[in-house]
Amino acid sequence: MECWNALYELKSCTNEIVLFFLNGETKLGVSCCEAVEVITTSCWPAMLTSLGFTSEEANVLRGFCHDPNSSGYSPAASPNKA
Known part of the structure; x- marks a missing residue:
């Protein structure tokens, strides 16, 4: 069932993904990246390509969401006061 929930979440963040590429x-929302992570690691790795993403786009999404330093997936650092 986790895979179906991730697929549903991925559908709801389509606009974020389009803006990400265009x-x-x-940045991508945490829930969007979590859906990418679940789909690519726990479900069907080729599912992103079956949803219309090229393999290159799927790799970029997977890499971005897997990177703990990506600004969308990790919380933003608080500004330092000088």
């Missing part, structure tokens, strides 16, 4: 946005 406008060079460097």
Whole structure:
């Protein structure tokens, strides 16, 4: 059932993913990245390509969401006061 929930979540964050690729946005919501992680690691690794993403786009999403330093997946650092 986790795979179906991740698929549903991925569908709800389609706009974020489109902006990520078209406008060079460097953030994706945590729930969107969690869905990418679940689908690519626990479900069907090729599922992103079956949803219309190229294999290159799937690799970029997987890499971005897997990177703990990506600004969308990890909480933003609080600004330092000088």
